[in-house]
Amino acid sequence: MPKTKTERVTISLCPPVDLGGEPGWIPFDAPSLVGESLRFVSGEPDGNRFRARYYRDAEQHLHARIWFGPETEGPPGHAHGGAVAAVMDEALGLAAWAAGYPIVVGNLNVSFRNMLPLQKVVTVESRVISAEGRKVMVHGRIFSGETVYAEAECLCITIPGK
Numbered sequence: 677m678p679k680t681k682t683e684r685v686t687i688s689l690c691p692p693v694d695l696g697g698e699p700g701w702i703p704f705d706a707p708s709l710v711g712e713s714l715r716f717v718s719g720e721p722d723g724n725r726f727r728a729r730y731y732r733d734a735e736q737h738l739h740a741r742i743w744f745g746p747e748t749e750g751p752p753g754h755a756h757g758g759a760v761a762a763v764m765d766e767a768l769g770l771a772a773w774a775a776g777y778p779i780v781v782g783n784l785n786v787s788f789r790n791m792l793p794l795q796k797v798v799t800v801e802s803r804v805i806s807a808e809g810r811k812v813m814v815h816g817r818i819f820s821g822e823t824v825y826a827e828a829e830c831l832c833i834t835i836p837g838k
């Protein structure tokens with residue numbers, strides 16, 4: 677019977693990054709609102725995929741500081757479009773929850789405006805634009821300084837009984 681060899685894989689973690697917010701932003705505790713299920717984007721705060729921290733401003737709008745790590749790579753040295761969409765899905769869906777709407781995302785339309793370099797901290801800003809019946813529209817963008825990396829329109833649908 678062949679012997680199995682145990683391979684030891686060493687994963688080196690990228691150094692810590694500064695995900696601090698702007699003056700006046702209050703840290704937002706997403707798990708206390710929606711539970712611990714948001715692991716895809718937010719689940720490994722020290723990992724090499726995404727690092728994310730959420731905040732609310734004085735007007736209660738949700739913001740996020742997001743670091744796209746090497747494991748989000750798509751085009752060489754830049755974030756995969758799906759990684760950008762995943763961040764939009766989570767952040768804009770969460771913005772609706774934070775505004776009091778228990779939703780899932782029904783439709784997400786992402787425009788990729790500029791290639792997003794890996795290992796860069798960027799900001800997501802969001803606005804709940806409208807709420808009619810079960811439909812809640814949230815807009816958002818990912819940017820750093822003057823550069824907009826992506827914009828999104830997110831149609832959220834409230835879940836009955838939540």
Ligand SMILES: CCCCCCCCCCCCCCCC(=O)SCCNC(=O)CCNC(=O)[C@H](O)C(C)(C)COP(=O)(O)OP(=O)(O)OC[C@H]1O[C@@H](n2cnc3c(N)ncnc32)[C@H](O)[C@@H]1OP(=O)(O)O
Pocket residue numbers: 710711713714765766767769770773779780781782783809810811831833835
């Ligand atoms: C059990 C879960 C507990 C969760 C508790 C914790 C959650 C914690 C979340 C944390 C924050 C979120 C962050 C992650 C956000 C995601 O990633 S959610 C995951 C991705 N999304 C999904 O998997 C959703 C899958 N889709 C569905 O479940 C169902 O299609 C929906 C969206 C609930 C709608 O189904 P439905 O309840 O049967 O409602 P339906 O009658 O089809 O539609 C209602 C209305 O919305 C419109 N509509 C529905 N979908 C669309 C669409 N795609 N385009 C245009 N209009 C649409 C309909 O036309 C209809 O309009 P009216 O006729 O009323 O004018």
